Every structure is written in structure tokens, then in C-alpha cells.
Amino acid sequence: MVNPLSQKNVNKMKNHKRFDLDENEIPKKWYNILPDLPVALPPPLSPATNEPVGPKDLAPLFPMELIRQEVSTDREIQIPHEVLERYREIRPSPLIRATGLEHVLKTKARIYFKHEGERSPTGSHKVNTAIAQAYYNMKEGVESLITETGAGQWGSALAYATHLFELACEVYMVRASFDQKPHRKTIMELFGASVFSSPSKNTDFGQQILEKDPSNPGSLGIAISEAISHSLRNDEAKYSLGSVLNHVLLHQTVIGLEAEKQFKMAEADLKGPDYVVACVGGGSNFAGLSYPFIRAKLHNGYEMEAIAAESVAASKMSDGEYKYDFGDTAKTTPLLKMYTLGSDYIPPPIHAGGLRYHGVAPSLSVLLDSGVVTPTKFTQKIAFEAAKIFVNSEGILPAPESAHAIAATIDIARRNKDKDITILFNLSGHGLFDLEGYRKYNANELE
Numbered sequence: 001m002v003n004p005l006s007q008k009n010v011n012k013m014k015n016h017k018r019f020d021l022d023e024n025e026i027p028k029k030w031y032n033i034l035p036d037l038p039v040a041l042p043p044p045l046s047p048a049t050n051e052p053v054g055p056k057d058l059a060p061l062f063p064m065e066l067i068r069q070e071v072s073t074d075r076e077i078q079i080p081h082e083v084l085e086r087y088r089e090i091r092p093s094p095l096i097r098a099t100g101l102e103h104v105l106k107t108k109a110r111i112y113f114k115h116e117g118e119r120s121p122t123g124s125h126k127v128n129t130a131i132a133q134a135y136y137n138m139k140e141g142v143e144s145l146i147t148e149t150g151a152g153q154w155g156s157a158l159a160y161a162t163h164l165f166e167l168a169c170e171v172y173m174v175r176a177s178f179d180q181k182p183h184r185k186t187i188m189e190l191f192g193a194s195v196f197s198s199p200s201k202n203t204d205f206g207q208q209i210l211e212k213d214p215s216n217p218g219s220l221g222i223a224i225s226e227a228i229s230h231s232l233r234n235d236e237a238k239y240s241l242g243s244v245l246n247h248v249l250l251h252q253t254v255i256g257l258e259a260e261k262q263f264k265m266a267e268a269d270l271k272g273p274d275y276v277v278a279c280v281g282g283g284s285n286f287a288g289l290s291y292p293f294i295r296a297k298l299h300n301g302y303e304m305e306a307i308a309a310e311s312v313a314a315s316k317m318s319d320g321e322y323k324y325d326f327g328d329t330a331k332t333t334p335l336l337k338m339y340t341l342g343s344d345y346i347p348p349p350i351h352a353g354g355l356r357y358h359g360v361a362p363s364l365s366v367l368l369d370s371g372v373v374t375p376t377k378f379t380q381k382i383a384f385e386a387a388k389i390f391v392n393s394e395g396i397l398p399a400p401e402s403a404h405a406i407a408a409t410i411d412i413a414r415r416n417k418d419k420d421i422t423i424l425f426n427l428s429g430h431g432l433f434d435l436e437g438y439r440k441y442n443a444n445e446l447e
């Protein structure tokens with residue numbers, strides 16, 4: 001096996017080129033795509049009445065400002081000063097030209113990536129919304145936030161953000177990842193959060209599942225049900241979600257808004273990249289990078305392909321149905337119109353735990369249905385192979401989720417070897433807590 005740190009290999013790695021912004025160039029407003037969607041967003045419905053849910057129905061779960069953002073049709077939403085101050089500690093993230101990867105692939109395509117794992121204290125893009133959500137909850141007097149987490153990236157980000165704003169935090173972590181990534185629990189606990197393996201004995205739903213199947217690996221759908229039922233039992237607590245909903249995707253648009261400025265520094269004479277690529281669990285990092293570019297595509301006649309990369313283990317965009325479905329397995333959430341594999345679907349326990357979700361954000365579903373975004377899917381093996389090529393050519397270990405975006409990028413670059421194109425992808429997080437998966441890959445033990 002090639003040792004990525006051997007002198008020969010280091011010399012082979014090209015210097016990658018960085019495009020850094022100054023901290024005062026961090027966007028001051030988030031971009032809301034809702035008024036620009038080609039078709040109006042179908043509203044969430046109450047399962048009891050089949051009528052659209054209103055702010056009152058959501059108030060037990062979320063603070064009012066986040067509910068306002070959820071339904072807002074304002075194209076831009078001001079980032080509060082206190083959130084911007086916290087963003088300055090962890091942003092801007094760099095745009096990097098992957099010259100090493102281009103070299104290894106022997107492609108003429110120019111490849112850029114936004115590195116959300118570099119300055120993030122917990123390793124991924126998830127802090128962009130965690131900080132905003134903790135801030136709005138703190139402002140409205142909430143004392144505690146309860147959430148679920150797949151691979152642990154979201155739970156760690158919320159544990160960090162609640163610590164910043166002095167809130168308590170409880171996290172239901174999907175059992176498959178709880179067992180694969182024990183140190184995610186350690187970091188959440190260091191920030192003061194309590195972490196439970198889901199399905200758990202804390203909730204009736206978790207207990208029912210464990211009685212039927214004691215070795216159930218859990219899923220994001222089950223963990224969401226547990227977190228919601230726990231938060232509804234506690235008047236001082238609210239629920240917090242790390243993807244799917246409009247307000248979460250909105251907060252992530254700092255990624256693409258920064259990337260637009262950085263892309264102009266890198267490729268002044270181009271309107272934008274020819275391909276924008278990101279992986280999809282619930283859709284937040286994909287939306288974060290691509291929605292500002294999609295705005296230009298929808299309004300300014302700029303031609304670009306937006307590629308959403310998912311796991312074969314949870315291929316809702318490629319193989320799911322576009323219909324109203326529950327966001328969780330216990331069927332407690334409002335019905336969301338989305339591409340879904342069904343709220344009962346439990347994906348196999350792949351290492352990219354953040355991609356193990358049965359549905360995808362309603363706004364992204366509209367874009368998929370209108371052909372503005374194209375889905376693609378990869379097996380865990382291909383994603384890990386892409387990660388290996390990337391760590392050997394760029395020296396950065398990607399999160400297994402992000403490796404799906406790298407697999408898609410490599411596929412595009414290889415298919416367009418002789419073409420003068422540019423690809424931009426989101427490296428949503430680093431993989432330094434995912435070493436058990438990489439150990440298995442090295443030992444040829446991955447399913």
C-alpha cells in the first residue's frame with residue numbers, strides 16, 4: 001500500500017492554491033431561495049387535518065424567529081451581529097484549487113473546493129447553523145436544546161454552539177455511529193452535552209423498537225422521533241434540527257456566498273463554475289454551497305450543472321418518490337413534500353452516518369423535480385476510494401459524507417478529461433473522527 005506521508009509522495013503532491021477572504025468579507029446576510037424557486041414550495045401539512053401547519057403548530061418545537069425564517073419569502077435575511085462575531089472566529093473558510101487532484105487525474109478540468117472542515121471547531125459546516133440556532137433560542141429564553149445526530153458532526157456542532165450561548169444540550173446519537181465513532185460522544189460531553197445511543201430507553205418509541213429488535217442500528221428518522229418526544233416533555237427545552245428545514249439551509253448559504261466572491265478571485269473571467277457538487281444527507285451543505293449559484297442560474301442565464309451526491313444506502317433522490325411524508329419514523333412531524341424512501345426505511349449502517357436519512361429538504365426536492373439539480377449516487381466503497389485518492393493528492397482526510405462529493409467530482413473530471421471546465425465541490429467536513437471506517441477500508445473489511 002502507498003504510504004501517503006512518504007517523501008516520494010509528498011513531493012508528488014502539488015502545492016494547492018488558496019483563495020482566502022478577509023474576515024470583514026463574511027456575508028452580512030443569508031440568501032433565502034424560497035422566492036426564487038421555479039415552483040412555489042408546497043407547505044408542510046398537519047397529518048391530522050391535511051391543512052398547512054402554521055407558526056402556532058411549530059411553536060412548541062422552535063423559537064419564533066426560526067419559525068419566521070422557516071416561512072419567510074424575503075430574499076435576504078440579516079445575520080445578527082452576535083452571530084457574525086462568532087462566525088468571525090471560524091470563517092471565512094478557504095476556497096482551494098485542488099491542483100494535486102487535477103494532476104493525479106490527468107484532467108484538464110480545474111477543480112476547486114470549499115474547505116468547511118479547516119476552521120470549524122468541530123470539523124464541519126454544521127456549526128454555521130448551530131451557532132445561529134443556539135443564538136435565537138438563547139434570545140428567546142430557552143434553556144436547553146434537544147437534538148439528534150447521525151455521524152456526530154451535527155451533535156458536536158450543537159454541543160459547541162450551546163456551550164457558547166450557555167444552554168444545556170441533549171443529543172440522541174444514531175446507534176450505528178455511536179458504536180463506530182465513540183470519540184464524537186467524548187467531544188460532545190467535553191462541551192457539556194449529554195449523549196444517548198438511539199434507539200434508547202428514554203422514550204416510549206425507543207423502548208418499543210428495542211423490544212422488537214434489541215440490535216436495531218438506529219436511523220436519523222428514529223433519533224429525530226426520540227429528540228422531539230423528549231423536548232415536548234420539557235417546557236424549558238426546544239428541539240433543534242441540523243438539516244432539511246428551510247431555516248437550516250438558509251444559515252448554510254454563507255458557504256456559497258463566500259465561494260462566489262472567492263471564485264471571482266480565482267476565475268475572474270468566468271461567470272461561475274460549470275459544475276457545483278456537494279453530498280446530500282438532508283440537503284443542508286448542498287444548499288449552502290449551491291443555492292447562491294443556482295440563483296444566478298435561474299436569474300442570469302448562467303449555465304451550470306448542480307450535482308447532488310448521495311449514498312446508494314439512502315438513495316432517496318435517485319430512487320425515492322416525490323410525495324408528502326413524515327420527517328421521522330414515529331410519524332410525529334408535520335408532513336413534508338419531499339423525495340423520500342419512506343419514513344420507515346432504515347438504511348444499512350454505512351460509515352457516512354450523516355447521509356443515512358430517508359428524505360431530503362423540500363426546497364431541494366422542488367429543484368430536483370424541476371430538473372435544476374441532478375442526483376447521483378455512490379457506494380461506500382467508491383466513496384472511500386475517492387477519499388484515498390484525495391488524501392494522497394491533497395493531504396486532507398475527508399469525512400466519509402464529503403467523500404461522496406469527491407467521488408462525483410472525480411467522475412466528472414474523468415469524463416471531461418480534455419475539456420476546459422471548472423468544478424467546485426464542498427468539502428463539508430474532515431474525517432479525523434472517522435478513522436474506524438478508514439481502518440476497515442485499509443484492511444479490506446468494508447461492507
Ligand SMILES: Cc1ncc(COP(=O)(O)O)c(C=O)c1O
Pocket residue numbers: 124125150151152153154242243244279280281282283284285286353354355399401402428429430
Ligand atoms: C461532514 C458532513 N457532510 C455532509 C453531511 C450531510 O448532511 P447535509 O445534507 O445536511 O449537509 C453531514 C451530516 O451529518 C456531515 O456530517
